Amino acid sequence: MARPSPHTRQLLSIDGLTDEDLHSIVARGAHFASGAGADERPLAGWVAGVYFKKTSTRTRTAFSAGALRLGARTVTYGPGDLQVNTGETVEDTGRVMARMLDVLVARTAGPDEELRGLSGGGRLPVVNAMSAAEHPTQGLTDLTTLQLRFGRIEGLSVLYVGEGNNTASALALALSRYPGTRLELRTPPGYGVDPAILARATAQAARNGSYVAEAHHMEGLPEDADAIYTTRWQTTGTSKPDPDWRQVFAPFQVTAGLWRANPKAAFLHDLPAHRGEEVTAEVLDGPASIAFDQAENKMHSAMAVLEWIRHGALTGPTPEGRPA
Structure with a gap:
């Protein structure tokens, strides 16, 4: 299965967003909160991984529900589910996930290097759902x-x-x-x-x-x-x-x-x-x-982030015939 290039969009830090990206995600979050995007399915055909090493109510639910509402299917992992617990490197785990998932939402509460490792060399889009340095x-x-x-x-x-x-x-x-x-x-x-x-x-x-x-x-x-x-x-x-x-x-x-x-x-x-x-x-x-x-807005914002990962900056209503 062909995977995205190493130039795939990542959200590891606010600093990684251009001004256009930042403003677009906020605007789209408000768009989804208004109910205007209830019938949109921009993630149809995608599989989203949701990996949380630390406890979460809002962020985990927001990204899981948001991905489903936008047409994706989800695979969820808890803190004891991956082979990193038995000695596999984070990098090898990321290389495998990059061949099977379209995006990974991850909360490590650890250093950002762990998130970069999970990206499979930059081929798997990773969303930082909270690291030690930044949320x-x-x-x-x-x-x-x-x-x-x-x-x-x-x-x-x-x-x-x-x-x-x-x-x-x-x-x-x-x-x-x-x-x-x-x-x-x-x-x-x-x-x-x-x-x-x-x-x-x-x-x-x-x-x-x-x-x-x-x-x-x-x-x-x-x-x-x-x-x-x-x-x-x-x-x-x-x-x-x-x-x-x-x-x-x-x-x-x-x-x-x-x-x-x-x-x-x-x-x-x-x-x-x-x-x-x-x-x-x-x-x-x-x-x-x-x-x-x-x-509640965490879900609307999560939807905007996931849409941005796949399609890039959007500020208005979803255009018809947008490329997948």
Whole structure:
């Protein structure tokens, strides 16, 4: 069976997307969320692999359901299902999968090199469903959610409070690609965004007339933010070496008090949430919260990603007779 060339599209990082790709995926995610693409089957005839080494509710369900809705069939793998557990190299596993699958959605929560190995030398399209460094599909979901909520992304102001984890990294890399946006990251000391990723995001922001900054305190918070965002304090697949880390994180809890200066802000959370830790129940279950809309949008965004993997950038309705 002939497989794609080594120039096959991959989604390993937000940085791997052109501006056209990024904007197209977000627009198509919003298109699918509107229900306009309910009858489209751009993945007909494809087989999608879904491989999760770490726990997942939203991302695994989103890509599985999204692939099925777009006409693909799925093969799923859990953490103990592949022969990498018996000593086969990731590269050999990828070479085999590249001969049988059309796309692989993979959550490793490990280094990006593992994802590259699974691509079979670049011949199998791989979607990073979360690695240690970055959660790019979450970043695309977040932009889709902002687009649906505000009708635009340009010029929006976002306050992110909490650990500078892979979700925060993807958000910084994605939001900074839009003109006039502002992202304030407030992260606990010692738990900030990876400096290399923050440097890339701030450089992109400078090119686009946007703003990205990080501080490790909760003083002088921005006012009139359009969105306030947090994530769980214990990122999937990680643990914290400091036994007293909760004391360091405590000042960064999202409470209703943040809305005194930001009364119109929407609340985002990538879920799962721990009420009483990173966010109070009053906020998560309150009128400002769009966290569960955001969770649903993960499926719409996943559909856009999978369509992009096969067909490239699309911003409008699906054209008839598009090549497979």
